[in-house]
Amino acid sequence: MSQNEEGRLTTHVLDTSLGQPAAGLAVTLFAIDLDGQRTPLVTAETNADGRCDSPLLAGEAFVPGRYEIVFAAGPYLAATMPAGGAAPFFDDIAVRFSATARRHYHVPLLLSPYGYSTYRGS
Template identity: 50%
Template structure:
């Protein structure tokens, strides 16, 4: 695992059902090693569906396996969308690897019944 100098990890969340940024959505970041997860931080998206600073950058950035957990159910309920109980989507975990000292942007597009992600820029 190499420590990065210019690498960083960012994210944002869009609510595709309402066509708006997902403001106020809680996200937890974990470092994954085998079967263990180490919680690194927890953030909440701003009015633009983004977090105010990179999740990892500089000395905190390292290659490896990570998991972002998006608390979609809490956000969807708070936004007034009708959900069954239990909700189809509640916590959405995205596990991904960062193999290079580069920018990794991992966005989430959500609705009550679907989600998608990609490596953005």
């Protein structure tokens, strides 16, 4: 990344049980202060591609620090699980991470009714 390029934070959610993007899943980003207190910054919803329409944070708004993305998996899973099946196991999935520089951070979520994984993407 060039020094003139601004940092940004993006995410996307893939439903591994259905083999498709997770559309319509609410995502909330929080800043975490030194005492561990959360301050909500933005709420978005994933589109048909499982991505938010714009970065969660970008430019001057995205500063180094601690953040938490909360994925509202429960309502999404309840809507996509077969009728008459078990209730979703997961509700909110929180992912905390540190951004140490103004660069592109991508935090994807791979989701299924009974498991999930995440990683630092590119």
